[in-house]
Amino acid sequence: MKKDQDKDIVRPYVVDGIEEYDNPLPSWWVGLFWGTIVFGLGYLLWFHVMKKPGLDAELTAQRQAFEEQKQALQAANGGADSLEQRLKDPKAVAEGKAIFATNCAACHGQLGEGSIGPNLTDDFWIHGGGPDAIVATVTNGVPAKGMIAWESTLGVQNIEKVVAYVLSLKGSNPPNAKAPQGDEYKD
Ligand code: HEC
Incomplete structure (x- = not known):
């Protein structure tokens, strides 16, 4: 590994005796940074702009399956789902x-x-x-x-x-x- 002094380029000014180094951020950090932006944009598009194509259909299908199950159960119970109803x-x-x-x-x-x-x-x-x-x-x-x-x-x-x-x-x-x-x- 190179020494810090070799790697870092000193900015050409000194203020009150303080020198500034240009330390590039580690590449994994930069990768993560850009990655979250790309992911965030994708997320925004998929869930909020396009409303996740197919999500509504999926929900409707699930609701329908649930209703069908419920009706089948009620039919098995003689068309009513509670004792009170059956007795009426x-x-x-x-x-x-x-x-x-x-x-x-x-x-x-x-x-x-x-x-x-x-x-x-x-x-x-x-x-x-x-x-x-x-x-x-x-x-x-x-x-x-x-x-x-x-x-x-x-x-x-x-x-x-x-x-x-x-x-x-x-x-x-x-x-x-x-x-x-x-x-x-x-x-
Ligand atoms: C052999 C006579 C007899 C027959 C037949 C009979 N019961 Fe009873 N039943 C009684 C008696 C006696 C009582 C009161 C029990 C007690 O005092 O605790 C009673 C109590 C009841 C009670 C409770 C009443 C209360 O005040 O809580 C109901 C409900 C009832 N019978 C319904 C029926 C039904 C429905 C049938 C037909 C499927 C039937 N019984 C057939 C004699 C009979």
Whole structure:
């Protein structure tokens, strides 16, 4: 390596006894400097001026794929994505009515007014009046009190249908209704 004195060209002036050397910046530094400028320009053009060609299309495609997945999932769930929605489905209510007449009316009355079992048309529930709670009561039953666990007889889907029907009875005020039991449930 050359000595500094040999390499550096002294500027031809001295100010207050201070000499100035012209030390060129190391080439790696200069390379980096120009490199960042070139990169920055390219970046600016690609992302801000040309808006990255294809980015929009890519996003649209991804969104579409997501929507399709979601719809497929909803279709697999019977066209609705939450229990609440499934329980409001008029088809489920209609099918639940037949299930109720066959399996539940003997104890809860033809119109859900209650006899051996409680009134299912009022706002009062022994085991909770939320959709989840009612599904759980019908699924697991209350064996000690004579309410059958319907899980093995009806299966999950028919239980949802009969619960959809039970919920549709709310406030129907049938004749000979059994007095309310349990706590009031407000939704
Ligand atoms: C053998 C009689 C009997 C049959 C059949 C029966 N239940 Fe019940 N059910 C009862 C009794 C008794 C209770 C009250 C349990 C208690 O006091 O804890 C009850 C409770 C319930 C409850 C909870 C009510 C509340 O206040 O929390 C629901 C919901 C219910 N039954 C729905 C059904 C449905 C739906 C069917 C038909 C799939 C059905 N039951 C069939 C006797 C019956």
